[in-house]
Amino acid sequence: MAEIEREAMEYDVVIVGAGPAGLSAAIRLKQLDADLNVVVLEKGSEVGAHILSGAVLDPCGLDALIPDWKEKGAPLNVPVKEDNFYVLGEAGQIRVPNWPMPPLMNNHGNYIVSMANVCRWMAEQAEELGVEIFPGMSCSELVYGDNGEVKGVVAGVFGLEADGSYGPNTEPGMELHGKYVFLSEGVRGSLAKEVIAKYDLQKGKEPQKFGIGMKEIWEIDPAKHREGTVTHTMGWPLGGNAGGGSFIYHLDNNQVYVGFVVHLNYKNPHLFPYMEFQQFKHHPMVAELLKGGKRVAYGARAITEGGYQSMPKMVAPGVALLGCSVGMVNVPRIKGNHNAMLSGKAAAEAAYDAIQAGRQSDELSDYETEVRTGAIGKDLKKVRNVKPMWSKWGLVPSLALGGLDMWTNTLGFSLFGTLGHGKTDAAATEEASKHKPIDYPKPDGTISFDRLTNVSFAATNHEESQPCHLRLSDPDVPVKVNLPKYAEPAQRYCPAGVYEVVEDDGGPRFVVNFQNCVHCKTCDIKDPSQNITWVTPQGGDGPNYPNM
């Protein structure tokens, strides 16, 4: 094939992803020097279209970045008023009182927000400062310089033929070069994954761990709505099958965020995270809340859970990884947005200093030092043993021991040192023959919904004629290996019903309905054969979330 000719544009800093990390970096760079050329590229059709969090926002990141955010009209309108934590059984619940909880678990001073709307507002702030933001532009490739450094990205490739070749309607995109490239793609970023592998950035660290988070927005009966109330649950229906739990956040306008997280290190390949979520809503406490209401949106996204000990090295020549491309979620708090913002700010400050000193395309080691030893590192270090304890000992012992460890860490020490995570989530999956299939009740269409109906509430869309962005390294593995060994779990772990095994005359066949994909990245993480690679589809495709 002839060499592809692309135009190139030069910037000081090229930022991939308009989430809280990328937008914070852009804002901070322009605050430091209005003359810097900064571009942000976002694959969603608009900023916020692919943003999915809970979200209870700890405003410490925003306070550091834009101290007058209130005067500037940031959409943080619902302060947390009430914090509840329950352990659920099938028919009832036990409330865990707030007093034994370590102070870091307290949500006082936090806000229930739509992170999609917060990002939309941050994009306005960035544009006012002169940042160029291009939504609908997927960054599909990295561009390397002569010395192996990351020099830029390729963005805006449209209209490829279904086999990936160039056709009459193909637009080859352009190269955007920067003195530094920031990858703020969020969890399991596809370019970040390439950089981590190329420069061996995970070496000497624990494997990254993940959960799958699913979320619905409900409009409920105003009589039941309690603005500012935050509820978390654990226990039923997951029981001992997997770690995880739920969140229920009452925002404004009689809306409630109802979400469910399943840790992806579960062993039983018959487990069906989406159906666990649907079943959870039938718990009497939850069903009573939702009765008479309606679900108005649905979405899903993986969440990083490895924490402090899993953060890879986050800089390589010319490139820095930000936010959840590194994995900065404080797992017991289910919060990562504040750290994403702080990491964007820290990366911007390191790049500004470097550019001022006449440097470019090298490693921003000051950024890494700030993350590990500054506010982010301190936040994550205190809770580093919670997830490994849960994985090793299950819910109840880890509640007690994790609580104790968080308390002692708050005082500056740990009785446990730093525990490891062990296997990757893919490797944690055991053979189907070792586990019993799980019988899930059929969704009732009122409180629980079948997967494809719910996916229509994610408003996801992919141009059908383009190549499938879920690439199988070996197309035979799903039927020849995964089906006999693991009952092909892709049929269940995908929260959007992308993967099916259909039986026809020729026997079982693996079907990939990539049009349904909501860009959660679970397949890339959990496939036990590590045979699926998620790459960016063309810009503008994917979910179109409202106020997620």
Ligand SMILES: Cc1cc2nc3c(=O)[nH]c(=O)nc-3n(C[C@H](O)[C@H](O)[C@H](O)COP(=O)(O)OP(=O)(O)OC[C@H]3O[C@@H](n4cnc5c(N)ncnc54)[C@H](O)[C@@H]3O)c2cc1C
């Ligand atoms: C269900 C759930 C609940 C959560 N609840 C909370 C909570 O209550 N509070 C909290 O603080 N945190 C919460 N989190 C964690 C929080 O969402 C993350 O920590 C945060 O989103 C990380 O921000 P980020 O900027 O690194 O990435 P993201 O917010 O994921 O943003 C990345 C952006 O980059 C874009 N992008 C990715 N790849 C490309 C590419 N190649 N080209 C162009 N654009 C690209 C994406 O479309 C996206 O817009 C939750 C997460 C989940 C999944």
